[in-house]
Amino acid sequence: MAHKVDVHVGKRIRQRRWLAGMTQQKLAEIVGIKFQQIQKYETGANRVSASRLWDIADALEVEVSFFFDGLKSEDEGGAPIKRDATVDLMGDKEAMDLVRSYYAIPEHQRRRLFELARVLSDVA
Structure with missing residues (x-):
């Protein structure tokens, strides 16, 4: 084992x-x-x-x-x-796809998306 x-x-x-x-x-x-x-x-x-x-x-x-x-x-x-919840999250295929896609976005657009996600998560 x-x-x-x-x-x-x-x-x-x-x-x-x-x-x-x-x-x-x-x-x-x-x-x-x-x-x-x-x-x-x-x-x-x-x-x-x-x-x-x-x-x-x-x-x-x-x-x-x-x-x-x-x-x-x-x-x-x-x-x-x-x-460590981050490690558990990184074991999820959907989360891994999201992270990979996120870093494929150009940096200036990625920053705007990050701010949008932060605002949306604060509202929820």
Whole structure:
């Protein structure tokens, strides 16, 4: 059974790769491995070594710490101490589509859309 940290890191790799519009094949080529290995990392089936995670972070243009953001710590009884709603939200395909589309909009229009969304959310 996969360790929860490996599953979390794999999900974060997948999210970032998807937001970057990169295929598993392309990421694998950049990192110098087969795309099947990327699949295994993304599902948490295989653990990512520190050096490989460094290469993946470089290819996806993020800090290594990005892959651990939102990871829940547990107290001695195994109860979650921290919960990051952003990570849960980023696991939702619709939210990921929205974020990807948002960043495809030119910056000046994106700023106006952001302000509109903020006003609408304040009204609701």
